[in-house]
Amino acid sequence: MANWLGTLLRLVLAGVFAASGLLKVADPTESVRAVQAYDLLPYGLARFVGYGLPFLEIAIALLLLVGLATRFAAGLAAVLLVVFICAVAAAWARGLTIDCGCFGGGGQVAQGDTKYVQEIGRDVALLAAAGWLVGRPRSRFAIDHIAHQEQAA
Amino acid sequence: MSERSERRRESIERARAAEAQRRRERRIRFGAAVAALIVIVAVGVVIQLTRDKADPNAPRPKGVTEVGGGVTVGSAGTGAPVIDIYEDFQCPICKEFEAETGPLLAELATSGQARLVYHPMSFLGEESDRAANASGCAADEGRFKEFHDTLFANQPDGENTGAWTDDALIALGQKAGVTGEGFAQCVRDGRYDEWTQQVDQESSERGVTGTPTVFIDGAELPRDSYTPAGIRAALPPRSRAFR
Numbered sequence: 419m420a421n422w423l424g425t426l427l428r429l430v431l432a433g434v435f436a437a438s439g440l441l442k443v444a445d446p447t448e449s450v451r452a453v454q455a456y457d458l459l460p461y462g463l464a465r466f467v468g469y470g471l472p473f474l475e476i477a478i479a480l481l482l483l484v485g486l487a488t489r490f491a492a493g494l495a496a497v498l499l500v501v502f503i504c505a506v507a508a509a510w511a512r513g514l515t516i517d518c519g520c521f522g523g524g525g526q527v528a529q530g531d532t533k534y535v536q537e538i539g540r541d542v543a544l545l546a547a548a549g550w551l552v553g554r555p556r557s558r559f560a561i562d563h564i565a566h567q568e569q570a571a
Numbered sequence: 572m573s574e575r576s577e578r579r580r581e582s583i584e585r586a587r588a589a590e591a592q593r594r595r596e597r598r599i600r601f602g603a604a605v606a607a608l609i610v611i612v613a614v615g616v617v618i619q620l621t622r623d624k625a626d627p628n629a630p631r632p633k634g635v636t637e638v639g640g641g642v643t644v645g646s647a648g649t650g651a652p653v654i655d656i657y658e659d660f661q662c663p664i665c666k667e668f669e670a671e672t673g674p675l676l677a678e679l680a681t682s683g684q685a686r687l688v689y690h691p692m693s694f695l696g697e698e699s700d701r702a703a704n705a706s707g708c709a710a711d712e713g714r715f716k717e718f719h720d721t722l723f724a725n726q727p728d729g730e731n732t733g734a735w736t737d738d739a740l741i742a743l744g745q746k747a748g749v750t751g752e753g754f755a756q757c758v759r760d761g762r763y764d765e766w767t768q769q770v771d772q773e774s775s776e777r778g779v780t781g782t783p784t785v786f787i788d789g790a791e792l793p794r795d796s797y798t799p800a801g802i803r804a805a806l807p808p809r810s811r812a813f814r
Contacts, residue, residue, distance in 0.1 A: 446619040447771050448694060455780040466616065469623070473615025477608045487604030494608075516780070525694065526781025528664070562600060 424488075424557025427547040431495055432482040434544060439475030441522035452524025455516040456505050474498070482551075485560020492551035499545040503538055510534040625772060629765035632710035639769030641690035642710045645680030652807050654679070655688045655786040657779045660702035660722045661695040661730045668783045668797055669723045675799040677716070685806065689719060692774055692782055693767045698727075698735040700767055705740040707763030712751040721747035 442449045450468030453459060459467060478498070481491035506518050510532070517527050518537045556563060627638050634643055641655065654676065658665040679685040691706045693699035702722055709718035721743050727734035741755045757763075774784075778791075785792040787805045796805055 443615070443619075446623045447768070447775060449619075450623075451694065451771075451775050451780055454775060454778060457780075461776055461778065469616045469619035470612050473612045474608070476615075477611040480611075481604050481607070486607075487601050490601055490604055 420554065421556055421558045424551060424554060425485075425559055427551055428482045428485060428488065428492075428557055428560070431492070431544060431547055431551070432479040435475045435482070435495065436479035438521050439472040439479060442472035442519075443476070444522065448522065448524065449519070452517075452519025452522075455514070455519065455525045456509055457512070457514060458505060458508065485557060485562050488557065488560055488562050489552055489555035492548045492555065496545055496548035496552060499541050499548060503541045503545070506534055506537050506541070623772065625769045626765060629769065630762055631766050632707035632715075632763055633713070634710060635707075635766070637773075639766070639771075639773030641688040641770065642706070642715045644687040644689060644716045645683065645685065647680070647683040647686040651684060651686050652788050653686045653688060653786075654802070655690060655789075657690045657692055657774050657782055657784040659692045659695050659699050659782045660706070660719075661699045661726065661735075662782045663726070665783045666723045666726050669720070672797065672799050672802060673720065673723075675802060680716075687716075689715065690770050690774055690779075691719075691767065692771055692779070694771060694782075696731040698731045700764065701735055701737065701740060701758075701761075703767040703770070704761050704763045705737075705744065705758045707766055708754050708757035709744060709747065709749045711757065712749050712754055714747060714749045717747040718744055718749055 442452075446469055449472060450465050453464040453468045453471075454461065475498070478491050478495050481487060482495070502518070502520070509516050509518075515527055515529050515532050517524050517531075517533070519525065520537060520540075551557075625638050629638075631638070631640070632642060635641070656676075658668075676685075676687055680687045689706075691703040693703040706715060706718055706722070709715050725743055725746075737759050741758050744754050744758070777786075783797065785797065785802070787802070788807065790805075792801065792805055796802065
């Protein structure tokens with residue numbers, strides 16, 4: 419039963435990471451601007467993150483989808499989610515009014531249009547899912563356990 | 572007795588071999604995962620770098636000297652302070668900003684007290700792209716500022732509503748006195764589409780993450796100074812004395 423939960427969490431995380439990555443890949447300029455809006459990185463680094471992060475998200479999504487190195491992939495997802503939570507919290511704490519740019523878009527928004535609570539809440543929920551998989555990476559339909567399941571059969 | 576211990580040793584050895592095998596497989600899977608990750612990210616960064624690279628030979632509106640540069644308005648000499656203004660024609664706050672400070676900015680430009688450089692950004696969607704391209708076309712006719720003012724005065728209620736088609740922009744151009752024959756063609760061709768993209772990139776490089784953003788002689792105007800008084804106060808003392 420828990421193995422099926424692992425599969426479900428893998429697919430949910432994979433779906434969210436794939437969506438966020440793919441939506442950002444379309445517009446690299448926008449992606450860089452979204453990173454810059456956090457006002458944490460100099461342009462050179464923001465550019466690198468803006469270009470690379472969407473692909474890192476897609477790569478993690480692929481690993482989780484097929485269940486390859488699940489613990490590693492989920493751990494990486496958890497690290498990223500912690501970084502996202504810190505970045506959004508930092509923006510909030512400094513009084514910036516930005517969109518997190520989590521699924522494309524991003525940049526500054528009007529004073530009343532920030533969604534920091536929802537953004538952090540969503541990331542915390544995803545972090546819980548990633549945490550479960552780090553602690554218990556075993557799941558059905560995963561490359562990690564194909565050989566194993568055959569042995570057991 | 573000895574046969575039993577023999578068998579036990581064998582099974583322990585077999586378990587150990589299986590464990591070693593499993594560990595080897597895990598290492599292979601981990602290695603494959605890391606390799607896939609690195610390849611995907613590296614290829615991705617290269618793709619985005621290529622896609623985001625500005626073609627320095629792409630057409631630029633008349634008077635724009637640098638790749639992704641803005642359109643200069645006013646006849647002020649080289650010694651005058653430079654006011655860089657980053658706006659998106661669809662941005663409602665820009666419309667408010669224009670309504671409040673536009674008259675002062677126009678006065679500074681016409682009297683030669685400051686040089687205005689407008690950077691028409693296009694990050695709010697398709698109709699921003701189209702409007703920014705059209706503003707480049709108007710610059711070719713020497714009527715950027717007129718067209719710019721007309722766009723803000725006629726900003727649709729809401730973004731990308733379908734209001735700013737090429738035809739609508741051409742009509743607004745006529746309203747602004749852009750009557751040259753090339754204008755309509757230029758708008759339809761999207762002649763400055765690449766330029767507008769480059770303006771966006773240049774703004775990103777400069778750290779512009781929202782509109783309007785104003786720089787006076789290279790220093791970003793603080794958020795609470797987007798008023799006529801705020802702009803006056805931020806001008807260098809010499810030009811302030813002029814007013």
